[in-house]
Amino acid sequence: MSESVAAAIPARADRRVWLALLALLGLGVLLLVPQLAAWLGKPFLVGVFTRFAIYALAAVSLDLAMGYGGIVSFGHAMFFAVGGYAVGIIASHVAEAAPLLGWAGSSSALVVWPIAVLASSVLGVFVGYLSLRTSGVQFIMITLAFGQLVFLILQSLEAYGGDDGLLIAHRAEWPGLGRPSDAAFYYICLGGLALWVGLLHRLVRSRFGLVLRALRQSERRVANLGYPARPYRLVAFTISAAGTGLAGAMWADYGRFVSPDMGSWTKSGEFMAMVILGGVGTLIGPVLGASVFLGLEQLLTGLTERWLIVFGPLLVLAVLFARRGLIGLLVR
């Protein structure tokens, strides 16, 4: 190795400084997106970053189950879809002034969004309870099957658009903001993401998190110490479902449109891809992964409609050669 090359490789401490600066820069950009977008004359960028925040929220939630709990769920998009449809269904009943099971409905986000989270959590408990009776390949297949079941059920809901999906007339209202503008909504999503990442950060370091992470390393030893595996996994799975459901609710209000595709297995695969690309079991990794995924999508759809023809092999290569994702590559 020539001397100039050796000198160019930064020492470990310098690397950390660079990463910290990069992170700070990234944070700054995120906080100023609406302003930057206006300045660049490209308001659509606010939408792009809002999508990033929403996908990141879903990916981070999936990482709790997958990366920390070792639970490989390939049907997670069902929670995304259920969260979104909860918002959509309530909105459609409000718009038509038709009571939903006796309830007049609400246009307040502080009512509707928690309902969406509750709905996906209930589904999470149900699916988790049944699926966690299996493990390994069977678990992957059964979660895939449940996801498909939800997808098919959503497709068959003629009253709510069926395959065509459901339009949402207005975004849910926030106290003091009314119906949020695109910029305000972006900050809401970003805030939600930050809050959720913060909560999960504490969760994985708590007593519960310790047991969960231990389960992934040696289930046998965990039983030997006196912990039953299933309740802990079920709780982790449900929390993961709740977060993904919240992302779905955000998605519904963002584009004011929900469709069964939100629960397709390709969507589940996309979320998993984001987690892997960013780095499994790191919480920040999936956030990066979501940005990489969306960035690639933006970049490549500009070149060709068939961007997946590039993304597919990219994903394969990442799985084969970059096992620890972006985080693994950055934090060597």
Add this chain to the structure above:
Amino acid sequence: MMAALEAVGLCKNFGAVAATGDVSISVQPGECHALIGPNGAGKTTLITLLAGELRPDRGAIRLRGRDVTGWPTHLRARAGLGRSFQIAQLFPEFTAEDNAALAVQATQGHSFRFWRDASRDASLRSPAREALARAGLADRGATRVSDLSHGERRQLELALVLARRAEVLLLDEPMAGLGPEEGAAMTRRIASLKGGVGILLVEHDMDAVFALADRISVLVRGRIVASGAPDAIRRDPAVKLAYLGDAHVPA
């Protein structure tokens, strides 16, 4: 006096192989009952049955008087049964102290606590460090398990059993792979436990066995062929026959 651990008529077959044939064995509180036998005798199978990872085809297991035959492993652990593994089962990504802390955590009720940072919880860390110290790992707490030596992992196995505050210990070859000094140190540590807990010790290391055991049982091809005081076992011709060529029985 009620036995700390008691197995009556345990049988386990794998297809045509009778891994465990009508085994009855007990551990009194405070005693160290050693289980010896040639390789393949079924000692680990017996431990696995007692620990709850396998269900016997026939027979009963009682832990401090309670019938635990149908209980899964984690419930037996909660009832006071501790077990160390012959091939270390540790959490490789965690530090030694984290491993011990998890054992301590299991003694403090349920772990559905989501907010407080467990790594700064003194009620976990202090007993964890204490257990590590008793196992001779006082200065290795911050080391990841994947970086520990083989001997240190055996020590950590012991530390986990201590941290768990089990009242009946199943020790599956704790000396395995240890050199003479490490083995002697491990023997001393186990000796210091006697009197407080009941121990079922599976071992090949005869020095350790005769130093620690109050009673010895001999397992050959899944059956107990002899059981009694160490001196009696030492002199039993049937035992010597069973062990011919397998291990050195000190005279």
Add this chain to the structure above:
Amino acid sequence: MLLVLEQALNGLQYGALLFLLAAGLTLVFGVMNVINLAHGSFYMVGAFAAAFTVANTGSFLLAALAAVVAGALYALLAEVLVIQHLYRRSHLDQVLATFGLTLFTNELVSLAFGRTPPFVDIPPLLRGSVEIVPGLSYPLMRLAFIAAGALVGLGLWMLINRTRLGMLVRAGADDPEMVDALGVDTRRLFAGVFALGGLLCGFAGVMAAPLLAVEIGMGERILITTFVVIVVGGVGSVKGAALGALLVGMSDAMGRALIPGAVAGLLPSHMADTVAGGLVSATTFLLMVLVLLVRPRGLVG
């Protein structure tokens, strides 16, 4: 009564399709311990190859050949380039890599053939219907499908239980390292098993082409049901795949036949359609949940 019989036959035909797909998938899993999400893509490749051949030559026989060869070759290519690196990897890695492969294949095929290829006609030999019992005429093509499925099942049984290759497959499923130690070329064995799976998919593709819509994404839709078949039947067992396919096919057909009527009688009409639609879709999955609750390892596992 006749309606039930007709639906039962539909169920058998659907089951035959599922069996063709499930057999390969379960073999790959049983022998190589690989979960392959791209399996549906091989089926799609076969169907598109068949459609393309029929459009250009008019011969169904040639189309069948093309489909089978295309399926096997594409599977072989996938194995050499991607799958062989996944044998020692976790299931998560396998799922993601084969997912990427699926995305790629979908785009590749749509690039090469367009999103919807020409319609595939039923071959002249298999047109028309046959009167099974007085009053019930059943399409010959569908009967041929059922027969084909049964023949393949028989062929596979003979292959696995009566030939040396089959013995290697069974041994490889039990203990791949031992097979390797005995001097058998496991690389070729694995590649062969994988290609066989692709071949079966290709065959399924050409048989299904006249009956179902040939389009991008056709593989994924049926793949998940194929997974259900394997979970129900027992992972790694071809017998389980046959049993599972039969059960899933029949329950789906029976659901389609009986549920709308039952629901219409119980609920007001605007709700009935929605609920019936959902329930019909759910039949297969309900079956899976039931089986898993009672026998988590599948019926034969």
